[in-house]
Amino acid sequence: MKKRSWMRALLAGLGALVLLATMALGLGVLLAERKMQRFVDVPARPVAYRDDTASLERGKYLFASRACMECHGSNGTGRTFAEDGGLVIAGPNITTGPGGVxxxxxxVDWVRAIRHGVSPQGxxxxxxxxxxxxxxxxxxxxxxxxxVRSLPPASGxxxxxxxxxxxxxxxxxxAIKDAAARIDHSLPPQPPVPEGVTAAHGQYVANMCIGCHREDYTGGKIPGGPPDWPAASRLAPGEGSVMGRYPDAESLIALFRSGKRADGSAVKVMPFESLREMSDTDLRALHLYLKALPGKG
Structure with missing residues (x-):
């Protein structure tokens, strides 16, 4: 009798845990749906359109080297960049063709989307x-x-x-936040930074690393990434930092160009299709800035 009572109590306990887990899952999904539909008010100031040759060339370089094409494809028509089990993520068509968004x-809508991660509808x-x-x-x-506005219209x-x-x-x-929840929307636009192999320009370039490597460059699990993605490497000084592998700018440039570490092993997650397009000036400045980061625990 005692054994049966013990088994019944165990099964009841397990049942209660399953019920609680199911309720928590349902509540989390409900909260997620509400969060996805929330209104985000951002103080976006429009930036005037341009169509001069210098701007188009600079924009083409940024599109290629700042991972835009990783999500939107080289022609801007959209691209699936994560597909793992039940997880599917694809960037949209950003041309003016059929299906374009x-x-x-x-x-002002471009500013909201690019700087703030917010749609024209908020x-x-x-x-x-x-x-x-x-x-x-x-x-x-x-x-x-x-x-982007110069891209030929195409279906996507x-x-x-x-x-x-x-x-x-x-x-x-x-536990996972979208970009709009991670950004300090009150910050004014960054002042112009002279391009050159300087720590100041390197800091500007390093802004593109924040999403995976965090604002303090300590790395860790990539928010929202598939479960089999490895953690982003620690770039800041301290235990586990990978910057010791890259004592000079040439070694970092070799990584970005090849997608492989010095020992020949491939880096799994970094978007090297875009990163290999970065200029030597950007990469040398980035290396200079990362090597000069203050030590952190």
Whole structure:
């Protein structure tokens, strides 16, 4: 009798845990749906359109080297960049062709989307990594917009975002945040930074690393990434930092050009299709800045 009572109590306990887990999952998914539809008020100031040759060339370089084509494809028509089990993420068509999402964009809408991760309707753009682009200068933002607006119209799809229920619940409970929740929207646009092999320019370039490596460059699990993605490396000084592998700019440039470490092993997650397009000036400045970061625990 005692054994039966013990088994009944155990089964009842397990049943209660399953019920609680199911309720928590359902609540997390509900919170996620509400969070995805929230209104995000941002103090966006429009940046005037440009179409001069210098801006178009600069915009083309930024589009190629700042990972825009990783999500939107080289022609801007959209691209699936994560597909793992129940997780499917695809960037949308950003041409003015069929299925494009930017046909009705006004100058301020480009600023909301790129700098703030917010749609023209004020909803969070779930997969737009605007934390990497929030510190774009007005010149660079205008140049990037100029190039995107110059892309030939072509057919493509809208955003695809399919999240496994546990991932969606984690988002709902705040364990995973969208870009609009991570950005300090009160910051003014970054002042122009002279291009050159300087720590100041390197800091500006390093803004593109924030989404994966965090603002303090300590790395860790990439928010919202598939479960089999490795953690982003620690770039800041301290235990586990990978910068010791790159004693000079040439070694970092070799990584970006090849996608392989000095020992020949491949880096799995970094978007080298875009990163290999970065100029030597940008990479030398980036190396200079990262090597000069103050020590952190």
């Amino acid at each position: 930017v046909a009705g964009y006004q100058p 909803r969070p753009l779930m997969i737009m990594p605007s934390e990497d682009y929030n510190r774009f200068t007005d010149d660079d933002l205008a140049s990037l917009v100029a190039y 799809q809208g955003t695809v975002l399919k999240l496994p229920l546990p991932v969606k619940a984690l988002y709902g409970f705040g």
